[in-house]
Amino acid sequence: MKTASQTKHPAAQVMTEIRWHGRGGQGAVTAAKMVAEVALGQQKHFQAFPEYGPERSGAPIVAFTRISDEPIQIFSGVEHPQIVAVLDPTLLSIIDVTKGALDDAVVLINSDLPPARLREKYKMQGRRLYTVAATKIAVETIGRSIPNTPMVGALVRITGLFPLESVVEFMRAEFGKKFPPKVVEGNVAALTRAYEEVQGE
Amino acid sequence: MATVAPILAVTGNEAVAEAMRQINPDVVAAYPITPATEIVQIFAQYVADGKVDTEFVTVESEHSAMSAVIGSAAGGARTMTATSSQGLALMWELLHVASGYRLPIVMANVNRALSGPINIHCDHSDSMGARDTGWIQLYGEAHQEAYDNHLMAVRIAEHPEIRTPVMTMYDGFIVSGAIGPLQELETEQVQEFIGPFQSINPLLDTEHPVTVGPFDGLHGWFFEHKAGQQLAMDRALKVVDEIDREYAELSGRRYDLLDPYRMNDAEVAIVVIGSTAGATRMVVDDLRARGVKAGMIRVRLFRPFPYVEYAKALSGCKVVGVLDRAESFGAQGGPLFLEVRAALYDCDPRPKVLPFIYGLGGRDIFPANIDEAFAALRKAASAKKVDTKRRYLNLRKDEV
Known part of the structure; x- marks a missing residue:
């Protein structure tokens, strides 16, 4: 695992950069976009994009979100994220999800295990580790094993990027256009539960 | 008077499809290719939902798409298409026909590498290869400009002193697939800006029959036609600047040459x-x-x-x-x-x-x-x- 100190180019320092890891079908790209759209609602500048590759169900997927108080001009890939969100813990044994992440980056992982156990299991060093049982929460609240909504809830809690209410508001407005109220409220419950249940070290 | 529109979160392709919806062209003929597919896919939905009056022609290749677009524009219709990479390459011989006949076609080319080896990602080799086909080329930086360029392209292509096809470019995937900010004009503003389509010597005006595409050989005017295309390019510098100024009045965004x-x-x-x-x-x-x-x-x-x-x-x-x-x-x-x-x-x-x-x-x-x-x-x-x-x-x- 890379231990060299990661520093951002001066040109990229003004913004928050998030990297999402998931597998095709888990909603990592949707989560990246959702956070960008919530940022828009908070009068912030935003950008979200997937890393384009094989778009197969189950294949490892990477997506990015940038949030800034200044207009975002850069379209280069995110090299040194402050926040890494991993929607599928099985990725931990096949890719280095902390690659390039800043030394004090927040790493949020969808897992039933507490952070200390996860660290031990995957020999993870450095950064600030958090876990949330996002799949379990999704199954119990939405009725589907798509962990992206709870991951956003947990992310909002540990990063303080936006108030939880702003995400709930966004969800009721935007999801409300596409889904029946039961699905919308299931997502709101998933979001809120993950916000409360996320564990740090 | 500049207007303040709400900021939308859209992909680059959504921004251009939106511009096309507001333009409401008479005819769109297109064949899907990554990363331009989304434009045509969204636009086809607009057609299906009755949000535009466009005649949408599905074709079996980009060669056919450009052929159909040429026929449509020569017939006297405001005509558009979109493509990328291999699609643009397959249009090649027709690109010269479109500009040689001085047809005011507008085409989005979402920049993508040409094979081989096979690659679907962004570079500018597709449109750079087409730089001598006689089309006007406008390159945008991000979402807003992709949208703005597409609206301005209609005016540039159709300008009576220009009458030359325009391709508008933006970076494939990097912009076309990323979510970024867009501020739209009102559809009425767009319609007022582009104005009604003015056809010149349309094939479908049967009262005034014309021929498009006859042989123009040794004793013809081929050379003069080519010199004429270059004169239009010279004039385009001034005309693009004028249209840009006018668009700035409307949108508050001034781009310059x-x-x-x-x-x-x-x-x-x-x-x-x-x-x-x-x-x-x-x-x-x-x-x-x-x-x-x-x-x-x-x-x-x-x-x-x-x-x-x-x-x-x-x-x-x-x-x-x-x-x-x-x-x-x-x-x-x-x-x-x-x-x-x-x-x-x-x-x-x-x-x-x-x-x-x-x-x-x-x-x-x-x-x-x-x-x-x-x-x-x-x-x-x-x-x-x-x-x-x-x-x-x-x-x-x-x-x-």
Whole structure:
């Protein structure tokens, strides 16, 4: 695992950069976009994009979100994220999800295990580790094993990027256009539960 | 009077599909290809939902798409299409027909590499290869400009002094698939800006029959037609500027023929196309903060190439670096480099001009790579002799 100190180019320092890891079908790209759209609602500048590759169900997927108080001009890939969100813990044994992440980056992982156990299991060093049982929460609240909504809830809690209410508001407005109220409220419950249940070290 | 519209979060392709909806062209004929597919897919939905009055023609290839578009425009209809990469390549022979017949077609080309090896990601080799097909070429930086360019392209193509097809470009995936900000005009404003379509000698005006496409051989006017196309290109410089001013009144966004950044007293400058300009601007700011007189010009109009304006903007520089996201194999540098270097030939003193190649097949470019380019320019500024061989940015040199 890379231990060299990661520093951002001066040109990229003004913004928050998030990297999402998931597998095709888990909603990592949707989560990246959702956070960008919530940022828009908070009068912030935003950008979200997937890393384009094989778009197969189950294949490892990477997506990015940038949030800034200044207009975002850069379209280069995110090299040194402050926040890494991993929607599928099985990725931990096949890719280095902390690659390039800043030394004090927040790493949020969808897992039933507490952070200390996860660290031990995957020999993870450095950064600030958090876990949330996002799949379990999704199954119990939405009725589907798509962990992206709870991951956003947990992310909002540990990063303080936006108030939880702003995400709930966004969800009721935007999801409300596409889904029946039961699905919308299931997502709101998933979001809120993950916000409360996320564990740090 | 500029209007304040809400900011939307859309992909680059959604922005252009939206522009097409507001334009409401008479005919769209298109064939899907990554990464342009989404434009046509969204537009087909607009057609199906009755949000536009467009006749949508599905075809079996891009060759057929361009053929159908030519027929439609010659028939007297406001006509559009969209493509990328291999699709544009398959249109090739018809691109010359469209411009040779002076048909005001507007086409989005979402920049993507040409095979082989097979690659679907962004570079500019598709549209750069088409630079001599007689089409006007406008390159955008991000979402807003992709939308704005598409609206302005209608006016440019249809202008009575121009009547030349226009292709509008933006970076495939990087912009086409990313979520970014867009502020739309009202559809009524768009309609008022573009005005009704004015056909000239349309085939379908049976009261005034015309022939389009007869033989124009040795005793014909082929040469004169070609000289006429060039005259239209010359006039386009002024017309694009006028339309741009008018659009600025409406939108509050003024683009100009080229987009200079901190060029007033710049000693070293980079010329670049598309989405890489944003990172370059940030690097320029960083260098300026450290006392380096750095600047940038982003290309907007590539055909016609406003060479007088480039000479004026760059003449005060010691060294200019040109970043090409396309190759011209065997030439002294990439296509943009050749234009910029030619534009500066008559300057006295004449800045040094260095060719850089980057981003082929979607290879990412980071601020550190742009730093490298500026470092090479600064080194050249104080050197007696400068090597003008291509420099590659973010190339895995040991793999060549």
